[in-house]
Amino acid sequence: MSKPSSPTGTSLSSTFWFSGSALFVVGVLLLFGFWGDNHTSGTSAGAAAPEPKNAVVVVETDFHIAMSQTVLPANARISFVVHNDGHVPHELIIVKAPSSGSNLPLKRDADVNEETPGLTSELDTGSSLAAGETRTLTADIPAGHYIAVCNLPGHYKLGMRVDLLVN
Numbered sequence: 001m002s003k004p005s006s007p008t009g010t011s012l013s014s015t016f017w018f019s020g021s022a023l024f025v026v027g028v029l030l031l032f033g034f035w036g037d038n039h040t041s042g043t044s045a046g047a048a049a050p051e052p053k054n055a056v057v058v059v060e061t062d063f064h065i066a067m068s069q070t071v072l073p074a075n076a077r078i079s080f081v082v083h084n085d086g087h088v089p090h091e092l093i094i095v096k097a098p099s100s101g102s103n104l105p106l107k108r109d110a111d112v113n114e115e116t117p118g119l120t121s122e123l124d125t126g127s128s129l130a131a132g133e134t135r136t137l138t139a140d141i142p143a144g145h146y147i148a149v150c151n152l153p154g155h156y157k158l159g160m161r162v163d164l165l166v167n
C-alpha cells in the first residue's frame with residue numbers, strides 16, 4: 001500500500017493529460033486553418049464555396065483512445081489526425097459493427113478478429129505508429145455505428161476502443 005491511487009493524483013494526471021491534448025488539438029486546428037487559407041488563396045476564381053474541413057483529432061495513449069468527435073458526418077471527407085502520445089506503438093482501425101465496442105469477436109491473441117463478417121473496415125493505419133508519431137488519414141464513411149480500435153495484441157482489451165456514430 002505504498003502507492004495508493006489517491007483521487008488527487010488521478011485528477012492531477014488527467015488535468016495534465018487534458019491540457020497536453022488540448023494543446024495538440026489547437027496545433028492541429030491551426031495547421032488546418034493555415035493550410036485552408038493557402039489553399040483558397042491559390043484559387044483566383046473565387047466562386048467555389050470552400051468545402052467544410054472535417055478534422056477529427058485522435059490521441060492514443062497507453063492504453064486509451066481520445067477522439068475530438070465521436071459523432072461524425074456521413075458521406076463526408078473526414079481527415080483523421082492520429083497521434084500516438086503513448087510510450088509504445090499503437091495503430092488505429094475503424095470498423096463497422098452492429099453493437100457496442102466492448103464485445104467485438106476476438107482472436108486467440110485477444111486481437112479483434114477483423115475477418116468477422118459484418119466488421120467492415122473503413123479506416124486502417126496499416127502499420128503501427130511509433131511513440132510520438134502523427135499520421136493523417138482520410139475516409140468517407142457511410143452512416144452507421146462504428147468502433148475505433150487499436151488492434152495491437154491486447155490493446156483492445158486494455159481499453160483502446162471508442163464507439164462512433166456516423167450520421
Ligand SMILES: [Cu+2]
Pocket residue numbers: 089090091150151152155160
Ligand atoms: Cu495500442
